[in-house]
Amino acid sequence: MEGGRTSLAVTVGPVLAALTVLCLAPLGVLFVYSFFHVDFVSIVPDLSLQNYAKVLTSGAYRYLILKALLNGAVIAAIAVVIAYPVAFFIAKRIRVVKAALLTALLIPLYTGDLVRIFAWRLILGREGVLNSFLIWTGLIDRPIEALLFSPMATTLVLVYNYLPFMVLGLWLSFEALDDHLFEAAADLGAGRTTILVRLVLPLTAPGLVAGALMVFALVVGDFLTPQLIGGASGVTVIGAIADLFGAAFDWPLGSAIAWTLLAAMVAVVAAVVVLLRRTPWGNVMFGGG
Amino acid sequence: MERILKAYVELVYAFMYLPVAVVALFSFNSAEMMAFPMTGFTLGWYDIAIHDGRLLGGLANALLIAAPTALIATTLGAMAGLALTRHRFRGRLVFAALLIVPFFIPKIILAVADVIAMAVVGVPHGVAMIIAAQSLIILPFSTMVIASVLIRLDHRLEEAAADLGASGWQVFSRVQFPLMRNGLVASFFIAFVLSSSEYVVTSFVAGRTQPLAIMVASDFRFHLSPKLDALATLIVVANILLVAGSELVRRRAKGAVG
Numbered sequence: 001m002e003g004g005r006t007s008l009a010v011t012v013g014p015v016l017a018a019l020t021v022l023c024l025a026p027l028g029v030l031f032v033y034s035f036f037h038v039d040f041v042s043i044v045p046d047l048s049l050q051n052y053a054k055v056l057t058s059g060a061y062r063y064l065i066l067k068a069l070l071n072g073a074v075i076a077a078i079a080v081v082i083a084y085p086v087a088f089f090i091a092k093r094i095r096v097v098k099a100a101l102l103t104a105l106l107i108p109l110y111t112g113d114l115v116r117i118f119a120w121r122l123i124l125g126r127e128g129v130l131n132s133f134l135i136w137t138g139l140i141d142r143p144i145e146a147l148l149f150s151p152m153a154t155t156l157v158l159v160y161n162y163l164p165f166m167v168l169g170l171w172l173s174f175e176a177l178d179d180h181l182f183e184a185a186a187d188l189g190a191g192r193t194t195i196l197v198r199l200v201l202p203l204t205a206p207g208l209v210a211g212a213l214m215v216f217a218l219v220v221g222d223f224l225t226p227q228l229i230g231g232a233s234g235v236t237v238i239g240a241i242a243d244l245f246g247a248a249f250d251w252p253l254g255s256a257i258a259w260t261l262l263a264a265m266v267a268v269v270a271a272v273v274v275l276l277r278r279t280p281w282g283n284v285m286f287g288g289g
Numbered sequence: 290m291e292r293i294l295k296a297y298v299e300l301v302y303a304f305m306y307l308p309v310a311v312v313a314l315f316s317f318n319s320a321e322m323m324a325f326p327m328t329g330f331t332l333g334w335y336d337i338a339i340h341d342g343r344l345l346g347g348l349a350n351a352l353l354i355a356a357p358t359a360l361i362a363t364t365l366g367a368m369a370g371l372a373l374t375r376h377r378f379r380g381r382l383v384f385a386a387l388l389i390v391p392f393f394i395p396k397i398i399l400a401v402a403d404v405i406a407m408a409v410v411g412v413p414h415g416v417a418m419i420i421a422a423q424s425l426i427i428l429p430f431s432t433m434v435i436a437s438v439l440i441r442l443d444h445r446l447e448e449a450a451a452d453l454g455a456s457g458w459q460v461f462s463r464v465q466f467p468l469m470r471n472g473l474v475a476s477f478f479i480a481f482v483l484s485s486s487e488y489v490v491t492s493f494v495a496g497r498t499q500p501l502a503i504m505v506a507s508d509f510r511f512h513l514s515p516k517l518d519a520l521a522t523l524i525v526v527a528n529i530l531l532v533a534g535s536e537l538v539r540r541r542a543k544g545a546v547g
Contacts, residue, residue, distance in 0.1 A: 128323070
């Protein structure tokens with residue numbers, strides 16, 4: 001189809017141009033800057049590895065990067081556990097209002113980061129809704145200090161922020177799951193646990209991994225939640241990058257940290273894919289069958 | 290077992306809506322302090338919020354940015370969606386992977402990369418850059434929405450048109466475009482909502498322009514008041530209407546498939 005061929009260039013071209021100009025090229029420039037350094041108030045364009053040396057030898061930056069990756073993994077794991085039954089329920093127990101339920105799940109996402117964080121601060125604050133409610137009802141005498149500005153609060157809000165992505169990923173897998181397989185397995189004498197472990201988990205693994213990787217990346221990249229909910233515990237590598245581009249003015253070092261973090265994220269994603277390929281689950285996901 | 294599952298799912302949904310509900314509840318409470326016990330019903334905070342000239346200016350900025358952003362993101366999303374669903378080409382997977390880069394990459398890293406690139410090329414901070422940067426961030430979402438409609442369309446209609454001698458442009462304008470219009474409308478609404486709530490990248494490239502999200506962010510750091518509850522409730526209601534409306538439109542597109 002000749003018309004098809006011309007329209008391919010017309011459709012892919014502008015999209016690639018936008019991606020290149022607004023994302024790929026800036027990331028390239030950021031990479032180049034990571035080899036420069038700052039002398040007083042000006043950026044010196046001499047190539048060196050000193051920024052990367054600083055990132056890798058400084059305990060603080062190494063700790064922050066590891067903390068970000070670990071946090072991403074923990075939140076993703078929590079989200080998997082919470083979302084799994086929800087995705088199953090929407091896919092397999094709902095017929096009529098399925099679309100409405102999925103939309104309802106996504107609506108809080110569209111309220112924007114700021115509104116959601118504002119709401120949680122209202123709820124968790126020292127003189128906030130939850131503390132005042134508990135005091136008013138007589139369950140406690142004085143406010144619980146640790147509700148806001150604690151790692152627990154950050155975890156709660158991060159799970160809240162990204163849970164819908166996990167449900168969506170899992171839901172797609174559950175939706176593709178053929179109910180007859182359960183019946184066949186049950187007919188052949190498989191118990192509930194066997195069906196779950198040997199059938200349902202492997203077949204929903206693609207959605208699980210896709211959802212978990214989304215949550216992981218979004219948590220690692222979250223700037224506002226740790227800063228506004230975590231208080232003193234909310235120091236993140238993302239915040240450190242922002243600082244270096246703001247008050248601290250060290251663009252080259254900020255660029256090096258940014259690229260180290262990106263490389264670390266890509267490494268984690270690649271490791272997950274490679275590890276999965278080696279498990280029996282991987283055959284289902286990558287074996288084409 | 291079934292009943293436990295249903296109760297559990299209800300609990301998760303309650304969790305998702307708890308913050309929204311709390312904000313809405315206290316936007317009607319007369320006290321300045323946002324805490325229990327509640328003191329009485331008032332619409333005063335709404336009155337203050339909608340008569341705040343500074344916030345109204347921010348809202349006007351946000352809408353002026355959201356309209357072109359949604360148009361650009363939807364146009365690019367339509368192109369990407371058509372390329373992904375209608376063509377088998379070499380590098381299709383790479384193209385798809387590149388499209389989700391703006392979604393996966395930490396927003397701060399994208400923001401600082403843009404800031405450096407702007408400094409190198411000499412692009413000033415301001416409205417134009419906000420629109421460009423937001424369009425890119427929203428592109429993965431608009432592509433997904435439009436592709437989800439395109440996948441369900443019967444592509445034999447397009448092949449038939451081409452067989453009957455329609456040019457590539459005619460196939461698009463006479464067959465594809467009318468059929469995918471609902472997807473485009475849905476994408477526009479969703480992009481509009483995402484644009485008006487985007488904060489991180491916007492704040493880095495905004496310069497002196499102050500869209501609503503940036504004002505709300507500074508208010509919420511420095512003077513918390515139920516006025517913000519009222520404002521947030523209005524934003525949430527507007528977003529729900531836009532998103533629910535776009536979902537209705539998008540799902541009506543299903544009728545196109547036989």
